[in-house]
Amino acid sequence: MTRRDFLKTTASGLAIATAGLPALALQRAVAAPTKNDRPETLVTTLFKSLTEEQKKAICFPFDHPLRSKVDNNWHITKPKLAEFYTKDQQAMVREIFHGLHSPEYAESVFKQVEHDAGKEGFGGSSIALFGEPGTGHFEFVFTGRHVTRRCDGDSVEGAAFGGPIFYGHAAQGFNEKPDHPGNIYWYQARRANEVFQMLNGKQRELALLGEAREEQGTDTVKLTGRKSGLPGIPMTELTPDQKDLVRKVMSDVLAPFRKADSGEAMKLVEANGFDALHMAFYKNHDVGGDGVWDVWQIEGPAMVWYFRGDPHVHTGVHIREKA
Numbered sequence: 001m002t003r004r005d006f007l008k009t010t011a012s013g014l015a016i017a018t019a020g021l022p023a024l025a026l027q028r029a030v031a032a033p034t035k036n037d038r039p040e041t042l043v044t045t046l047f048k049s050l051t052e053e054q055k056k057a058i059c060f061p062f063d064h065p066l067r068s069k070v071d072n073n074w075h076i077t078k079p080k081l082a083e084f085y086t087k088d089q090q091a092m093v094r095e096i097f098h099g100l101h102s103p104e105y106a107e108s109v110f111k112q113v114e115h116d117a118g119k120e121g122f123g124g125s126s127i128a129l130f131g132e133p134g135t136g137h138f139e140f141v142f143t144g145r146h147v148t149r150r151c152d153g154d155s156v157e158g159a160a161f162g163g164p165i166f167y168g169h170a171a172q173g174f175n176e177k178p179d180h181p182g183n184i185y186w187y188q189a190r191r192a193n194e195v196f197q198m199l200n201g202k203q204r205e206l207a208l209l210g211e212a213r214e215e216q217g218t219d220t221v222k223l224t225g226r227k228s229g230l231p232g233i234p235m236t237e238l239t240p241d242q243k244d245l246v247r248k249v250m251s252d253v254l255a256p257f258r259k260a261d262s263g264e265a266m267k268l269v270e271a272n273g274f275d276a277l278h279m280a281f282y283k284n285h286d287v288g289g290d291g292v293w294d295v296w297q298i299e300g301p302a303m304v305w306y307f308r309g310d311p312h313v314h315t316g317v318h319i320r321e322k323a
Contacts, residue, residue, distance in 0.1 A: 038095075038099050039095075039096045039099035039100055039140075039151045039258075040151060040152075040153035042092050042095055042096045042099065043096055043129075043133070043138070043140040043151050043153070044133040044134075044138075045092060046089060046092045046093065046096070046129075046140075047059075047129055047132070047133050047138075048133075049086075049088070049089055049092070050089075050129075054079075054084065054085070057077060057078070057079050057084070058077045058079060058126075058127060058128050058129055059128070059129045059130075060128060060129070060130050061130065061131065062130045062131030062132075062135075062137040062138065062139070062155075064130055066128065066130075067128075067130045067139060067141065067163065068163055068164070068218065069217070069218050070148045070163070070164040070165065070166050070217065070218050070220075070221065070316065070318075071148070071166065071217040071218070072145075072146060072166055072168060072215060072314050072316075073144075073145045073146065074143055074144075074148075075125075075126040075143055075144065076126050076127070076128040076141050076143040077126050077127065077128045078126070079126060080120065080123060080124050080125065080126055081093055081122065081123045081124070081125055081126070081127070082120065082121075082123025082124065083123075090123065093127060093142070094110075094122065096140065096142070096151055097109075097110065097113075097122075097142060097149065098110065099151075099258065100149050100150075100151055100257065100258055100261070101256055101257055101258060102255060102256060102257060102258055102259070102262075104255070105184075105255060105256035105257075108184045108256075109167075109184070109256055110122065111184075112146070112147075112169045112184050113125065113144060113145075113146070113147050115169075115171070116144075116145045116146045116147075116168070116169060116170055117144055117145050118145075124144060125142060125143060125144035125147065126142075126143050126144065127140065127141065127142050127143070128140075128141045128143075129141075131155065136155060137155050138152070138153060138155050139151065139152040139153075139155055139156060139162055139163075140152070146166070146167060146168035146169060146170070146313075146314070147166065147167060147168075148164070148165050148166040148167075149161075149165055150162035150163050150165060157321075158268070158320055158321030158322065159319070159320045159321070160261060160264050160265035160268055160317075160319035160320070161257070161261050161265070161317065161319070163318075164218065164221050164316065164317065164318040165316075165317050165318075166314070166315065166316050166317070167185065167256075167315050167317075168185070168312065168313045168314040168315055169183045169184055169185050169312065169313045170183075170312040170313075171183040171184070171312070173312075174311055174312060175311040175312070176287070176309075176311060176312045176313075177287075177288065178287045178288025178289075178290050178292070178294075179288075180287075180309060180312070180313070183309075183312070183313055185256075185307075185313045185315065186309065186313065187252075188249075188252070188253045188307060188315075189292070189293070189294060189296065189307060189309050189313075190292070191248075191249045191252050191253065192249055192253075192279075192281075192293075192296045192307065193281075193292050193293055193296075194245065194249070195242070195245055195246055195249055195279065196208075196281055196293060196296075198241075198242055198245060199233070199242070203233055203237060203238070206232065206233035206234075206237060207232050207233040207279060207280060207281055208280075208281050208282075208283050208293075209231060209232065209280050209281070209282055209283070210282065210283060210284050211282065211284050212280075212282040212284075212285055212295045212297070212306075212308065213231075213297075213306065215308070215314065215316075220304075220306060220316045221304040221306060221316040221317065221318035222304075222318075223301070223302050223303070223304065223318060223320060223323035224299075224301065224323060225301050225302065225322070225323035226301055227273070227276040227300075227301050228276075230278040230299045230300070231278060231280040231297070231299065232278040232279045232280025232281070232297070232299070233278060233279055233280070234275070234276075234277070234278050235274055235275045235276070235277045235278070235279075236275050243274070246277075246279065246298075247274070250266065250269070250298065250305075251266065253305070253307075254266065265319050268302070268303070268319050268320065268321055269300065269303055269319060271321065272300055272301055272302045272303065272321075272322075273300070273301075276300045276301055277298055277299070277300040277303075278298070278299050278300070279296070279297070279298050280296065280297050280299075281293040281295070281296045282295040282296070285308070285309075285310040286310075287309065287310050287311070294308075294309035294310045295307065295308045295309060295310055301322075301323055302319070302320045302321065302322050302323045303318065303319040303320070304316065304317070304318045304319075305317050305319075
């Protein structure tokens, strides 16, 4: 069965299974993460296929500090996919990666990883496994240039995506043009700038700042727990229609990820209080001087979504139930 056939079959089954459900129940049926999601099943199968040599190289206790690390270009373990794993294992990793993304974006995201990794492509990436399947504490982490993804089967309680993630793209060289041609994530900056265009003069003064935060690996998305004093304009300063647009933008930037993860992310954001969020844009990072702000962020007491489009796209995301 091809991936296209699998997705068609799954979609048909889901449509039958959820027919007649009220809207809220339907939303939960589609978005709620379960331990039987296909990527989690494949992670368990992958774990069982590992030799003792492989386990020694890439398996760690669940509470190992390496599990919570994130960066823009790193390998969580030395062995690379194309060099250390069987063809079947490499295929499983690829399917796990696809399964962590929405059907609409999965292939584009895969091609981005292939492109940004250079000659090694997707096979130049690395993985690590933390804990053991069936214990309730188990996580798969995939890393490489411009990519950190997690698959945890909801083992990491109160954390969207199982912990901080990273995505980015350098579509046409290190220093991209103002309109970032070919960058699969640039649409997110365009959407965010729609919020800025909707602000009045006083609101723009609160939202538009000078220098953005420095990228410092995991510390880039460190959570503060603060509900006030964060960079940018607080949601309390927005009108209801402006708040609706922010929510729509957040939904759109979550579009590349599977519904289980995007649904959990928005649930946690709302649980922490939408009005506690702050949104900021940075005028000192205006590539080409076109007034389209290439760097923006949304931050709350237990979340950071930091999008940096200067000189190309880097994005760090960290969303939890509490800081």
